[in-house]
Every structure is written in structure tokens, then in C-alpha cells.
Amino acid sequence: LPHITTGAHGSTPNPAYLLNNTGDLRARYRAPAGDPAWDPTRNYEAAEKTWAAYVQGKYQIDLGGSSLIDGLVGIRLVDTQRTLDGTSRVIGAGPNNTDLFNPISRSTRDFYALPNASIRFRATPELQFRASYAKTVARPTFGDLNPGLSLAAPGGNPNVRLAGSGGNPDLRAQMSDNFDVTAEYYFGRSSYVSVAGYYRKLKDRVAPSNSVQVINGQTYLITQPRNLGSSKLKGIEVAGQAFFDFLPEGFDGLGVMGTFTLADSKVTTPDDPLEGKELLGVSKYSYTAGALYEKYGIT
Numbered sequence: 235l236p237h238i239t240t241g242a243h244g245s246t247p248n249p250a251y252l253l254n255n256t257g258d259l260r261a262r263y264r265a266p267a268g269d270p271a272w273d274p275t276r277n278y279e280a281a282e283k284t285w286a287a288y289v290q291g292k293y294q295i296d297l298g299g300s301s302l303i304d305g306l307v308g309i310r311l312v313d314t315q316r317t318l319d320g321t322s323r324v325i326g327a328g329p330n331n332t333d334l335f336n337p338i339s340r341s342t343r344d345f346y347a348l349p350n351a352s353i354r355f356r357a358t359p360e361l362q363f364r365a366s367y368a369k370t371v372a373r374p375t376f377g378d379l380n381p382g383l384s385l386a387a388p389g390g391n392p393n394v395r396l397a398g399s400g401g402n403p404d405l406r407a408q409m410s411d412n413f414d415v416t417a418e419y420y421f422g423r424s425s426y427v428s429v430a431g432y433y434r435k436l437k438d439r440v441a442p443s444n445s446v447q448v449i450n451g452q453t454y455l456i457t458q459p460r461n462l463g464s465s466k467l468k469g470i471e472v473a474g475q476a477f478f479d480f481l482p483e484g485f486d487g488l489g490v491m492g493t494f495t496l497a498d499s500k501v502t503t504p505d506d507p508l509e510g511k512e513l514l515g516v517s518k519y520s521y522t523a524g525a526l527y528e529k530y531g532i533t
Contacts, residue, residue, distance in 0.1 A: 274335050275322065277321075282316045282317075284313070284315075285313045286313075288309065289308055290307070291306070292305070293307070300356065302356050305352045305354055309347060309349045309350070311345075311346070312344075312345070312348065313346075314343065315341075315343045317340070317341045318339065318379055318381045319337070320380055322400070323384045323385065338382060338403070340403035342403075349369055350367065351367050352365070360419055361418070361419050361420075363415075363418070364415065364416040370409075370410045373407045373408075374408075378405055378440055380400055382401070383449075384398060385454060386454070395453065397455050397456075397457075398454045405461060407438065408436060408461075409437040412434055413432065413433040413434075415430065415431050416429070417430075422477060425477055428473045429472055430470065431470050431471075432470075433468045434467040434468070436462075437464055438462065438463065439461070439462045439513065441459065441462050442457070442460075445458075462506065463501075463506060464501075464502045465501045465513055466499070466502055468497075468498050469496045470495070470496050474493075475489060475491040475492075484529065487529025490524070490525055492521065493521060494519075494521045495519070495520045496518065499516045500512065501513065
């Protein structure tokens with residue numbers, strides 16, 4: 235790009251060439267011929283068994299006319315067993331400064347009871363209000379559970395802190411208590427506007443972190459994911475959808491939709507270095523907008 239190369243010509247590699255001519259590329263960079271040596275830390279396995287049972291029921295109370303109250307009440311029970319197997323590496327700690335590999339295995343078991351309840355008040359065919367509560371669980375990603383650590387080899391300079399990185403097989407799943415209230419007004423064909431408020435009380439959200447750990451008598455600065463403890467997320471969302479029914483035949487299937495969300499998040503774990511900070515990956519403002527067409531069986 236001109237603003238990077240100060241106007242000089244540049245080129246972009248062909249992906250197909252890079253994939254099919256790795257030998258030429260390794261020679262160009264003076265790397266040994268053939269494929270790189272097998273690295274055990276690049277492979278790890280997870281075996282997971284999950285048992286679940288749930289029950290849910292509906293209720294309804296007629297209030298006369300078109301008004302009514304209805305909703306759902308239920309609970310889901312989940313039991314999960316997981317085994318993780320991987321390898322850690324200490325760079326240059328083996329004979330002749332070779333890397334030293336150590337197998338690592340973890341087994342965990344979790345049980346969750348996840349209740350949910352909702353209520354809807356339909357005041358008129360066009361206007362209704364909803365409220366709901368649900369407890370949900372979000373497990374760590376496969377990459378975050380990597381049991382292996384890659385550790386720098388111990389050196390002779392005591393003033394240099396050793397470093398390491400990896401996953402965390404001891405991560406707990408994120409638990410969330412979710413509260414929502416919504417007001418909805420429907421008009422025309424599949425057209426509506428709504429305003430919703432939400433509150434999330436989070437426990438054990440996964441976040442990247444640095445920590446000082448003593449491993450085999452050496453002190454390392456380890457970069458790996460961890461559980462935050464407690465945090466919260468709250469906000470409001472405005473949404474709407476409208477079809478242009480007043481347009482001529484064929485064009486009356488056109489419509490628009492959009493949402494706008496305001497989110498306020500905060501880490502609330504006492505004495506945590508991130509206490510009071512916003513949650514990583516949560517935007518304060520977000521929106522969607524789109525055009526629609528639904529007519530003659532076409533969406």
C-alpha cells in the first residue's frame with residue numbers, strides 16, 4: 235500500500251503457491267528441508283460426556299376479552315464430565331538445550347441446575363408486556379482449556395523474569411442470572427416496535443490475565459485465561475420492524491428493520507485488578523439495520 239511503502243511497488247503472495255511449495259519457502263528462509271519437527275504442545279484432546287434432563291410447563295389466565303396472562307416455568311439439570319490431556323514445554327531445559335516436554339491430564343465434573351420462568355401480559359391484541367428470568371451456563375472454549383504451558387528456559391540472569399503462556403484446564407463455566415422486561419406494540423402486517431431492559435449477573439466470566447507463578451522452583455510470568463469472579467451487565471434495547479403495506483401490489487412486501495442497544499458492563503469482583511473496568515468484548519453501543527422482502531412465498 236502506498237502509505238506503507240512510500241509509493242514503492244509491492245506484491246501479494248499467492249495463497250495456492252504458499253500451500254503447495256513449502257519446500258521452496260523453507261529454503262528461501264534457510265530453514266531445514268522437510269516438515270517441521272512434531273510439537274506435542276500443538277495437540278491436546280478433550281473428552282466430554284453430558285447428561286441432561288428438563289421439565290417445562292405452560293400456564294394461562296384469561297382476563298376477559300382479548301386480555302390474558304400466560305407464560306412458562308421449567309428447569310434443566312445438566313451433569314458434565316470432562317477429561318483433558320495435553321503437554322507442557324520448558325524451552326531449552328532438556329539435554330543439550332533441547333526442549334523438555336511433560337504430559338498433563340485433568341479431569342473435572344460439573345452439575346448445573348438451570349431454572350427459567352416467564353410471564354406475558356397481553357393487554358390488547360396490539361400491546362403486550364413480558365418479563366423473564368433464566369439461569370444459563372457458557373462453557374470455556376476448547377482453546378482456553380488447553381492444559382499445556384510453554385515455559386521459557388531458566389537463565390542465569392536473576393533480574394530477568396521468565397515468561398510462559400498457555401490455556402487453563404481448571405477454568406469454570408460462566409454462570410449467568412438473566413432478567414429481562416419488554417414492552418411490545420404490533421401494528422400492520424408483521425410490524426412492531428419494542429423497548430426492552432435487561433440485567434445480567436455473571437459469575438466466573440473467562441478473561442485473559444497475567445499472573446506470577448512458581449513452577450519447579452522458578453518464577454514465571456504466565457499469560458493464560460482465568461475466571462473473573464463476579465461481574466454485571468445491564469442495558470436497554472430498542473427494536474422495530476415495518477412493512478410498507480401502502481405500496482402497490484408486489485412492492486408491498488418491502489420492509490425495514492433495526493435495533494439499537496446500550497450496554498453498561500462492569501467487573502464487580504472485590505480486590506480484583508479489573509474491578510470497576512468494563513467487560514472485554516462488550517460494546518457500549520451496538521446496532522443493526524436491514525431491508526426486508528416477504529411476498530409470494532419469497533423471503
